[in-house]
Amino acid sequence: MTYFCPVCGYPDLDEPPYLENEIPSYNICPCCGVEFGFADGGRQGEALQYWILKTRNTWIRQGMCWRSSSESPPANWDPSSQLENLRQDKGPVAGPGRYEYHRLENEGQEP
Numbered sequence: 001m002t003y004f005c006p007v008c009g010y011p012d013l014d015e016p017p018y019l020e021n022e023i024p025s026y027n028i029c030p031c032c033g034v035e036f037g038f039a040d041g042g043r044q045g046e047a048l049q050y051w052i053l054k055t056r057n058t059w060i061r062q063g064m065c066w067r068s069s070s071e072s073p074p075a076n077w078d079p080s081s082q083l084e085n086l087r088q089d090k091g092p093v094a095g096p097g098r099y100e101y102h103r104l105e106n107e108g109q110e111p
């Protein structure tokens with residue numbers, strides 16, 4: 001079983017990013033480089049959702065680069081279509097992995 005990264009939509013994480021009750025896995029997404037539970041500062045609920053969206057926007061703005069130096073991107077890797085993974089409620093895990101994809105047009109204040 002594989003899992004989606006809620007930040008970048010990478011579909012091949014071998015552990016869920018967050019377990020039930022938003023307990024982080026401390027897994028690292030090789031695509032966007034986020035370590036769940038560390039990079040997010042332990043945020044939960046709305047604050048975590050906001051952080052995920054903001055981090056996704058930053059990753060998009062910085063050119064959607066592959067971050068892992070030890071793991072190579074998949075053949076024919078396409079970060080734009082990968083983001084489409086987040087449009088549907090495909091995440092097998094409850095919590096922040098299931099957020100609908102949308103860009104944060106106005107980042108506003110962190111909740």
Ligand SMILES: [Zn+2]
Nearest residue numbers: 005008029032
């Ligand atoms: Zn990611």
